Amino acid sequence: MHFFGNLLAKGSGINFMVFQITFFALFGMIIGSFMNAVIYRFPRKISISKSRSHCPSCDKLIYWYENIPVLSYIFLRGKCSGCGAGISIQYPLVELISGVASVLLMPKIVDGITILHYVFYFTVFECFLALFIIDVRHKLLPNALNIYLALIFGSYGLMQFPISHVVYGGAIGLLFPLGFTYAFYLVRGKIGLGGGDIKLWGALGLYLGIKGIIFNIFFSCFLGSIIGVAWIALKRIDKGQAIPFGPFILVISFLQIYFPAEFQALTRLVVGF
Numbered sequence: 001m002h003f004f005g006n007l008l009a010k011g012s013g014i015n016f017m018v019f020q021i022t023f024f025a026l027f028g029m030i031i032g033s034f035m036n037a038v039i040y041r042f043p044r045k046i047s048i049s050k051s052r053s054h055c056p057s058c059d060k061l062i063y064w065y066e067n068i069p070v071l072s073y074i075f076l077r078g079k080c081s082g083c084g085a086g087i088s089i090q091y092p093l094v095e096l097i098s099g100v101a102s103v104l105l106m107p108k109i110v111d112g113i114t115i116l117h118y119v120f121y122f123t124v125f126e127c128f129l130a131l132f133i134i135d136v137r138h139k140l141l142p143n144a145l146n147i148y149l150a151l152i153f154g155s156y157g158l159m160q161f162p163i164s165h166v167v168y169g170g171a172i173g174l175l176f177p178l179g180f181t182y183a184f185y186l187v188r189g190k191i192g193l194g195g196g197d198i199k200l201w202g203a204l205g206l207y208l209g210i211k212g213i214i215f216n217i218f219f220s221c222f223l224g225s226i227i228g229v230a231w232i233a234l235k236r237i238d239k240g241q242a243i244p245f246g247p248f249i250l251v252i253s254f255l256q257i258y259f260p261a262e263f264q265a266l267t268r269l270v271v272g273f
């Protein structure tokens with residue numbers, strides 16, 4: 001399945017198309033709104049089932065009409081109605097990106113199978129988005145999201161590929177970076193990679209398989225070193241300071257999962273197969 005192209009679906013009548021796009025856009029934005037709560041609560045160890053949201057500055061209860069994706073941010077002019085504290089642009093952006101992604105991934109013809117594919121691609125995208133922001137802001141990848149990804153990659157992987165692809169991919173994704181980190185620890189006496197990164201690779205391996213996960217490790221380390229060196233050169237960070245590694249893993253897996261043909265062309269160019 002690909003981004004783009006789905007919008008060009010033919011045959012179902014223009015009114016139905018408008019309805020379908022509206023439905024998928026609204027659904028995507030509602031999930032985006034939920035992911036905003038995940039992004040805020042998971043790193044702070046606040047339960048997602050804890051009922052209502054409060055303003056982080058003045059603790060004012062956020063009413064349902066102040067919690068409408070994108071629209072509320074506009075009519076509140078980006079400020080809390082209680083204390084006037086600024087609301088991060090991240091909130092409407094996550095909702096907007098989720099709405100757009102949902103429409104781009106929308107199936108042409110809606111049935112049980114296409115909805116299953118849509119749920120896979122859309123929820124994986126939402127997890128990637130949440131993990132990316134949480135890692136940049138807090139330098140951690142919450143276990144709950146890694147476990148969710150492992151479940152969805154494992155079950156979807158088993159439907160698409162032979163069992164060996166899933167099992168060996170997951171094992172290599174977990175053990176290869178773990179061994180590397182241990183070797184690094186023995187030589188340098190410090191921990192190189194975070195546990196969250198290793199668990200994320202384990203989950204991704206279930207879907208990407210052996211070759212895919214090795215490519216992911218290779219390309220994300222490559223991307224991470226380029227950006228890391230550039231960041232140090234630009235004096236944005238000090239040499240000893242850690243930069244979150246999750247975003248590099250996520251960018252490479254995003255390409256592998258949503259643009260497989262383009263990624264394959266890229267790997268042929270770089271490594272020759």
Ligand SMILES: [Zn+2]
Binds near residue numbers: 080081083084
């Ligand atoms: Zn407030």
